Amino acid sequence: MNETNATTETTVTATEVVLPGKVEPSGLRPVQRELPAPTTGQALVRVESTAVSFAESAMRRGRYYGQPAFPFVPGYDLVGVVEAVGPGVAGALLGRRVAALTKTGGWATAVLLPAADLVEVPDGIGPDDAETLIVNGLTAYQMLHRSAKVQAGQTVLVTGAAGGVGSVLVQLARHAGARVIGTASGRHHAALRELGVEPVDYRDPELASRIRELAPDGVDAAFDHLGGASVSLSYRLLNRTGTLVSYSIAAALDDTRPILLDFLPLLAKLAFWNYAPTHRHASFYDIWAGAGKPDSAKREAFRARLRTDLTHVFGLLRDGVLTAKIAARFPLTEAAAALELAESSARTALGKIILTP
Structure with a gap:
């Protein structure tokens, strides 16, 4: 590729939303910061869309x-x-719309990022729609196809089917030809049925029985984001050769103990199940697994896998296979209100909460 010296010698003023400590959403602080010119290997990205995630x-x-x-x-x-x-x-990167998985730093009007971390967004896809599929689309696609390897004709269980990851996961599973049972609040059942999901109310005291009625022999794959009792239930609902993929411990969000005291028992439980004399399999999905250190061979392989999978997911969106599910939009400066909505039990919309700088 042709290289360019199209750097800027002037600074750029970026608005950023800072998390100062363990605070309520109202404690978030918008600040301004001068960004220097991009150095070797960097790109200055003017942010069009970012979002709230778990x-x-x-x-x-x-x-x-x-x-x-x-x-x-x-x-x-x-x-x-x-x-x-x-x-x-x-230089061909200049003016291109790109996506980036950052872990932190995205709540800003402009960012400096390693150019190698950027994935081009196909023409015809708007920034908000693309934003719904970065962490959520990668997580859903990789869990479905790299971890569980779900095939057409199989039955899968998705907890939190109306959430950011869940709403993408159910669409991908249906596209793969799988039957989908999804847990969600009753207010989301109609929307889930439109996606081809068989919904079950997650608050039903007979939840296990309801799912067993739909899948008497058990499910081929279960995707659980809650941990705790939920991940144990998901494992019990597998058929004799089923696969469980755990990807969060949302049930422990309000716990006050050190996070490892919740996380390590989950990993131990998954490992124990894999050593049990059954043909079932259990794993924890981490989107950053195998990332390695910067500039290492592992990091390059990680970037290549991320670019391949995200480009494929973007293609499904462009072709109409996936529909971007946007729950709400807020200006970046109202990130506190967006976070409050994301954490509210009264949230009624399905999908991702978008922040627009």
């Missing part, structure tokens, strides 16, 4: 494993346009 709710409580020390800027992913690049970066 991670931010956990981080503000200090309960996301591996989060940075306070204060920091949250924001697990973003979509934006490349406005400047540093030495060694292809």
